[in-house]
Each structure stands twice: as C-alpha cells, then as structure tokens.
Amino acid sequence: MAMENVVVAFVFAARNSPLLYFTDWSYSTYLLLHRWLGYWVIIHTVLHSVMLLVYYKVFGSYKEEIICPYWIWGIVGTVAVVALLPTSLLVVRQRLYELFLASHVVLSLLFIIGYYYHIWYCYGYNWGYEVWMFIAGGIWGAERVSRLARMVFKGRHTATVKLVEGTDGEYIRIDIGGVHLRGVACLCFPTLGWRLWENHPFSVALSNTKGGVKVAEKPRPAAHNAFPEKSAKESAGEICDLSTQAAVVLEGTRATGSTFFARTRTGITAQLAARATAASRDSTVRLRVLIDGSYHPSTNSQLAYCTAILCIAGGVGITAVLPYLDKVRSPRRGQLYWATRKAGLVNALKPELDALSDVRVETELGRRLDLDAILRKELTWSNPDEGPLGIIVCGPAGMADDVRQNAARLTREGHTRRPWALVDEAFSW
Known part of the structure; x- marks a missing residue:
C-alpha cells in the first residue's frame, strides 16, 4: 500500500x-x-x-x-x-x-x-x-x-536584476524581456552559483504582451522652400514637436516582458541581491535565466460570478494580487488594501497601481491592516444586491489566517449581507 x-x-x-x-x-x-x-x-x-x-x-x-x-x-x-x-x-x-x-x-x-x-x-x-x-x-x-x-x-532568456530603491536592499526586482508569464514561474540562474539545478518559484507581478517597443517614424527632413509661408524658426519648432511625439511613443509603449518582485531572504534571493549590489553604481546586473512555467492558478471558476473583488496584501504579497486587479473592469468593482513597511516598494509599483482605473487602492505604510474593520465594511455594510464578493489574500501566514477567521466569524454570527469566496494565494511548498 x-x-x-x-x-x-x-x-x-x-x-x-x-x-x-x-x-x-x-x-x-x-x-x-x-x-x-x-x-x-x-x-x-x-x-x-x-x-x-x-x-x-x-x-x-x-x-x-x-x-x-x-x-x-x-x-x-x-x-x-x-x-x-x-x-x-x-x-x-x-x-x-x-x-x-x-x-x-x-x-x-x-x-x-x-x-x-x-x-x-x-x-x-x-x-x-x-x-x-x-x-x-x-x-x-x-x-x-x-x-x-x-x-x-522555451525558457532561455536574460534577466535584469536590481535592488528596489528605498528598501535598504530588502527587495529586488527581476525583469525578463520577451516572455509573457502568468501566476508563478520557477526561475533558474545557472551562472549565479555552482548549484546549477536549483530553481525557485516567483510570483509574476506584471506582464506585458504588446509585442515590442513601437518607435515612431522619424520625420523626413523638409525640402527647401517646402513651406515658404513659414519662418525657419516655426519649421524648426515643428520638427522639435515631432521629435517630442516620438519620445512619448517610446516611453508609453512597453515591450513584451514579465516582472517579479521578491523579498531578500537567504538562498537565491540573497545571492541575487549581493550580485546586484556589487555589479555597478545603479545596483543592476544582467544574468542568464532559465524559466520553468508559468503555472497560473485555477481560480477563475471561484471568482467568475463575483461582482466585486477585494484584495488584501501584505508586503511583497502584492505581486500575487496585481494580476487579478488588472482584470477588473466596470461594472465589476475592485478594492485593494495593502500594508508594507517600505515606501520604496510602494514607489516602485506606483505606476501600476495608478493604472488600475476601476480599483480603489488604500495603502498602510509601517502599520498593520485592520482586517476586522475591512471585512465588516465589505461584508456587512454593503448592499445585498451587489452580488458575491471575491476575497483574495496574499501575505504572511498570520494575515491569511486572520482574514479566513474573521470572514468565517462574521458569517457564523449572521452579519454578512452577501455571499463571498476566499482565495488564499499563499504559495506553499
């Protein structure tokens, strides 16, 4: 047996x-x-x-x-x-x-x-x-x-590893171009050390599929006297405007790629942080990486009927909930509560958080989230006609346990006014 x-x-x-x-x-x-x-x-x-x-x-x-x-x-x-x-x-x-x-x-x-x-x-x-x-x-x-x-x-790429500014080396950012990943991917850095076989799971925080950087076509130089009614200064100004427009297109369009954020602990994250620190002044290093994955979670059926999404994240757990929030579109409502100790991590993710048009974002810097108040607000004060609520939590084990216990307690006591589904994004091994 x-x-x-x-x-x-x-x-x-x-x-x-x-x-x-x-x-x-x-x-x-x-x-x-x-x-x-x-x-x-x-x-x-x-x-x-x-x-x-x-x-x-x-x-x-x-x-x-x-x-x-x-x-x-x-x-x-x-x-x-x-x-x-x-x-x-x-x-x-x-x-x-x-x-x-x-x-x-x-x-x-x-x-x-x-x-x-x-x-x-x-x-x-x-x-x-x-x-x-x-x-x-x-x-x-x-x-x-x-x-x-x-x-x-399929998994041979180059990764750019850098320390996240303002976090005292506690967090690193890994960018891999030319690949679209979802959920969790296992990364192997064969040139990082002698243990070539090691690969570790990382949650995909951001992924872009636009297929490459679009460069605006350079304006052709105008022929002499092409616009005789315009002065030389005006013509020069027009060319400058076109150059500025091209720069905007370059800055606003991203190439295909995926981004990871990780907290520096022992093992591979500590090695990556040390290599980035010693690499150059801007603490950035390029390394060969082998990718196994990605392995995306099967939670669509649990959230398919939810009319609102509530995400609760702690620290680097924000990386697991961002892909869910990125899919929130009206009339579905999204709400993010995020607690972290480092302002640098908030600044690094600010562009992505600002791009969440249909999501309300609340962050707590250096303080714990009041989980009981959050769940009471979303489960007991809401309109019962709003439909089911999808609760996604990713953070320390204690945070996930508190969310589960508080939501279950409110339900047992009969205070909830809407059904809910809980997704715990704690990736366990």
Missing part, C-alpha cells in the same frame, strides 16, 4: 501533471494532498517494517534474515522515507529551502531504489510488486524531463 500511495503522491507533486488542466484545483491543493499521501507512505512503511521485525523475532529466524540482501535494502528504504519527514517540515522549507529540495530528491530516490531491491531479492519478478516502482519512477522521470525540455527549448 505504501508504494501505491507513492505513485499518487508523485502525480500530485508534478508541476506538469495533466490533472492540473483537467480539474479546477490549484497547485497548492495538489501539494497539500501530496504531503498527506507522504504521511501515509511513512506510516505504512514503518508498520510494514515493525510487523516483519516482530514476526521474525517471535518465530526465531531474525538472526538469519538480517544478513539477507532484501532485509538490508528494506532498511535503506525505511530509513530514507522516515528521514523525509523532519527534512520536509515547514520551518525547513521556509528557512533552508535548498536543503529541503536536495534532501527530498535524494531521499525519495533512495526509498524507490531500496524498495526495488527489497522486492527483487525477496520475490524476483514473480509477483509484480516491482511494477509500482516502475510506474512511480516513470512519472518522476517524465516530469523532470518535461521541466528540463521546457527550460532548454
């Missing part, structure tokens, strides 16, 4: 799983199921090992069995799968993501290899138990190959 659950766990862990396209579940939901199936794999494996140990102890053949190859490989598989638990705890994933990623791959492979030789030395190919290993290994290998193929053939 443990190996059967491994097959399903591998399916749920795959970023390119066909189930993501056939269902309306988000990748975070699949990862949640992956973790719970992993718990069952550990429980079944430990029970199997303990029961065999007790059996051979009781019937007196323990000393003969422990030197058998199948027993040794069974121990390898059991130890590997048990070691997956402490190395996959949330605190490890948050603080030592590289350790979690590397240990997860190595220990999973050890478990599969140990299982295979455990079965082969015990039964050979007589009972078909090895088939589960082939299926699990095939799923894992195919998914890894598909990731690599996407990165090599």
Whole structure:
C-alpha cells in the first residue's frame, strides 16, 4: 500500500501533471494532498517494517534474515522515507529551502531504489510488486524531463536584476524581456552559483504582451522652400514637436516582458541581491535565466460570478494580487488594501497601481491592516444586491489566517449581507 500511495503522491507533486488542466484545483491543493499521501507512505512503511521485525523475532529466524540482501535494502528504504519527514517540515522549507529540495530528491530516490531491491531479492519478478516502482519512477522521470525540455527549448532568456530603491536592499526586482508569464514561474540562474539545478518559484507581478517597443517614424527632413509661408524658426519648432511625439511613443509603449518582485531572504534571493549590489553604481546586473512555467492558478471558476473583488496584501504579497486587479473592469468593482513597511516598494509599483482605473487602492505604510474593520465594511455594510464578493489574500501566514477567521466569524454570527469566496494565494511548498 505504501508504494501505491507513492505513485499518487508523485502525480500530485508534478508541476506538469495533466490533472492540473483537467480539474479546477490549484497547485497548492495538489501539494497539500501530496504531503498527506507522504504521511501515509511513512506510516505504512514503518508498520510494514515493525510487523516483519516482530514476526521474525517471535518465530526465531531474525538472526538469519538480517544478513539477507532484501532485509538490508528494506532498511535503506525505511530509513530514507522516515528521514523525509523532519527534512520536509515547514520551518525547513521556509528557512533552508535548498536543503529541503536536495534532501527530498535524494531521499525519495533512495526509498524507490531500496524498495526495488527489497522486492527483487525477496520475490524476483514473480509477483509484480516491482511494477509500482516502475510506474512511480516513470512519472518522476517524465516530469523532470518535461521541466528540463521546457527550460532548454522555451525558457532561455536574460534577466535584469536590481535592488528596489528605498528598501535598504530588502527587495529586488527581476525583469525578463520577451516572455509573457502568468501566476508563478520557477526561475533558474545557472551562472549565479555552482548549484546549477536549483530553481525557485516567483510570483509574476506584471506582464506585458504588446509585442515590442513601437518607435515612431522619424520625420523626413523638409525640402527647401517646402513651406515658404513659414519662418525657419516655426519649421524648426515643428520638427522639435515631432521629435517630442516620438519620445512619448517610446516611453508609453512597453515591450513584451514579465516582472517579479521578491523579498531578500537567504538562498537565491540573497545571492541575487549581493550580485546586484556589487555589479555597478545603479545596483543592476544582467544574468542568464532559465524559466520553468508559468503555472497560473485555477481560480477563475471561484471568482467568475463575483461582482466585486477585494484584495488584501501584505508586503511583497502584492505581486500575487496585481494580476487579478488588472482584470477588473466596470461594472465589476475592485478594492485593494495593502500594508508594507517600505515606501520604496510602494514607489516602485506606483505606476501600476495608478493604472488600475476601476480599483480603489488604500495603502498602510509601517502599520498593520485592520482586517476586522475591512471585512465588516465589505461584508456587512454593503448592499445585498451587489452580488458575491471575491476575497483574495496574499501575505504572511498570520494575515491569511486572520482574514479566513474573521470572514468565517462574521458569517457564523449572521452579519454578512452577501455571499463571498476566499482565495488564499499563499504559495506553499
């Protein structure tokens, strides 16, 4: 039973799983199921090992069995799968993501290899138990190959990395030209360090699809005496006006590209910030990047019938809610509440926030949002004829929990005057 659950766990862990396209579940939901199936794999494996140990102890053949190859490989598989638990705890994933990623791959492979030789030395190919290993290994290998193929053939680009001004190096901005991304993309910077295989998820904050910078055609020099009624000064002024118009077109039209904002922590974000700091005076560096993705969330069905969108963001969580707000068009109403500690991050995103024509934006600098007051205003003071409200939250785990608890409490107490749907954009690993 443990190996059967491994097959399903591998399916749920795959970023390119066909189930993501056939269902309306988000990748975070699949990862949640992956973790719970992993718990069952550990429980079944430990029970199997303990029961065999007790059996051979009781019937007196323990000393003969422990030197058998199948027993040794069974121990390898059991130890590997048990070691997956402490190395996959949330605190490890948050603080030592590289350790979690590397240990997860190595220990999973050890478990599969140990299982295979455990079965082969015990039964050979007589009972078909090895088939589960082939299926699990095939799923894992195919998914890894598909990731690599996407990165090599479609994901090779150049990224511009710079520190966000006014944030004391706490935030970085990553711009990648020539690619339109949505949701979450996994970025790999092969020239950043010796761990060439590492790629990390980043939320796409901005993405443009206008296809390139449009340059106004240069005005042709006028022939002599073409406008004899105009003075030379007037003609020169007209040419200057045309040049100014061309500059406006250049500034107002963006090329195709995607932008990410990230908070500098340990690991890859710290390396990117250090490279940008040491690069030049303007703290900007250009690096080769391989892109795996993008993987956009499946939340359209939850928000399709909502007549208003309420976004609550904390810090760099603004990057996950901006794509939702960018799609808000009248008569649908949008509202953004954003709390951040750094004014520089607000200034960096000011052009995008100002461009949200049908969205009211309220920011809190250095202070917490009054979530209870916000939800009371949107859920209890609103007109019941306004229709369902879509609530999207992205920020610290405590913020998401508070939004969920406050909205649920208001509903239980009978204060809400409209239905609502909650989308938690906390991308968990």
